[in-house]
Amino acid sequence: xNDQQTADVMVATEESFDLAEGPVWDxxxxxLLWVDIREGEVLVGRLRDDGxxxxxxxxxxxxxxxxxxxxxxxxxxLAGERRILTRSAxxxxxxxxxxxxxxxxxxxxxxxxxxxxxxxxxTLRIDESDTTRQRLxxxxxxxxxxxxxxxxxxxxxxxxxxxxxxxxxxxxxxxxVYVREYDPVTGTAGPRRVLIAIEGGxxxxxxxxxxxxxxxxxxxxxxxxxxxxPDGRLDRVIAVPAxxxxxxxxxxxxxxxxxxxxxxxxxxxAQLAEFPFAGRLFTVDAGVRGPALPAWCGLPNSLPPTxxxxx
Numbered sequence: 510x511n512d513q514q515t516a517d518v519m520v521a522t523e524e525s526f527d528l529a530e531g532p533v534w535d536x537x538x539x540x541l542l543w544v545d546i547r548e549g550e551v552l553v554g555r556l557r558d559d560g561x562x563x564x565x566x567x568x569x570x571x572x573x574x575x576x577x578x579x580x581x582x583x584x585x586x587l588a589g590e591r592r593i594l595t596r597s598a599x600x601x602x603x604x605x606x607x608x609x610x611x612x613x614x615x616x617x618x619x620x621x622x623x624x625x626x627x628x629x630x631x632t633l634r635i636d637e638s639d640t641t642r643q644r645l646x647x648x649x650x651x652x653x654x655x656x657x658x659x660x661x662x663x664x665x666x667x668x669x670x671x672x673x674x675x676x677x678x679x680x681x682x683x684x685x686v687y688v689r690e691y692d693p694v695t696g697t698a699g700p701r702r703v704l705i706a707i708e709g710g711x712x713x714x715x716x717x718x719x720x721x722x723x724x725x726x727x728x729x730x731x732x733x734x735x736x737x738x739p740d741g742r743l744d745r746v747i748a749v750p751a752x753x754x755x756x757x758x759x760x761x762x763x764x765x766x767x768x769x770x771x772x773x774x775x776x777x778x779a780q781l782a783e784f785p786f787a788g789r790l791f792t793v794d795a796g797v798r799g800p801a802l803p804a805w806c807g808l809p810n811s812l813p814p815t816x817x818x819x820x
C-alpha cells in the first residue's frame with residue numbers, strides 16, 4: 510500500500526453542510542451537484558481553476574433528499590424522502606413512484622445511474638436502529654421498481670465497471686463492499702459476495718471508481734478516502750480533516766479532480782471545535798482520472814407524474 514496522502518487536500522467550499530452527500534458532475538453544463546440530505550436541498554456549484562467550488566444555486570425539495578442525478582437535457586431525478594422525484598430543466602418538480610410507505614421510519618439514501626441510464630437507489634432506517642430489511646431498488650424508465658436486495662442494514666455507495674457487467678455496492682451496517690454480475694439490458698443482478706470487509710471501527714459510505722477500475726470509498730468516522738484494487742486490496746489512503754467523509758466523485762472538464770463531501774451530523778461540540786472544516790467539500794488531485802459516467806435516461810416518458818410544482 511502507498512503511504513497516506515494529506516498535503517494536497519483542499520478545503521473547497523466556504524460553507525459547511527449538515528450532511529453533504531452524493532456529488533455528481535454534470536459534464537454538459539460543467540457544474541457540480543450535491544445534496545444536503547436532512548436540509549432537503551440540492552446544491553449546484555462550479556469548480557474553479559484553483560480547486561475551490563463556488564456555490565451558485567440551492568434548490569429546496571419537499572422533504573429530505575438522498576441523492577440527485579441529471580439527464581443530458583438537464584432534467585433531474587432525485588431520491589426524495591420516500592419516493593422518486595423529478596425536476597425538469599425549467600424547474601418543475603413532479604412526483605414519481607413511492608418506494609417506501611408513509612410512516613415506515615425509512616428514507617431513500619444514496620443512488621447512482623446504472624450503465625443503461627436507470628436510477629438505482631438504496632434505503633435506510635432514519636433512526637439508525639438495527640434492521641436487515643433495507644432495499645436496493647432499480648427504477649426503470651417506465652417507473653417500475655425492481656429490488657436487487659431486500660436484506661440490507663443500510664444501503665449505500667454504488668459503482669459499476671466500465672463495461673457495465675459488474676456492480677459494486679456497500680452495506681454500511683455490515684461494513685461490507687459487495688460485488689456481483691450485472692445485466693445492463695434488464696437491470697438485474699446475480700448473487701453478491703463480499704469483496705472487502707472493512708475493519709477498524711469506520712463505516713464505508715459513498716463510493717466511485719476511477720478510470721483504472723479501482724474503487725474509492727469514503728470512510729464515515731475515519732476522516733479518510735481509501736482506494737482499493739478491483740480484487741479488494743487496499744492501495745492508498747487519503748486523509749481528510751473531517752471525521753465524517755461521506756462520498757467521493759471525479760469532477761471537472763477532464764475528470765481529474767476528486768471532490769469529497771463531509772458532514773457535521775453526529776459530531777459533538779468538542780469534535781466540531783477540533784475539526785472546524787467538518788461539513789465542507791474538499792478537492793484533491795488524486796493522480797488518476799475518473800471515467801465518463803452515464804446520464805439519467807431522463808424525461809419524457811419516464812416516471813409519469815402524479816403531481817407537479819415549481820421550484
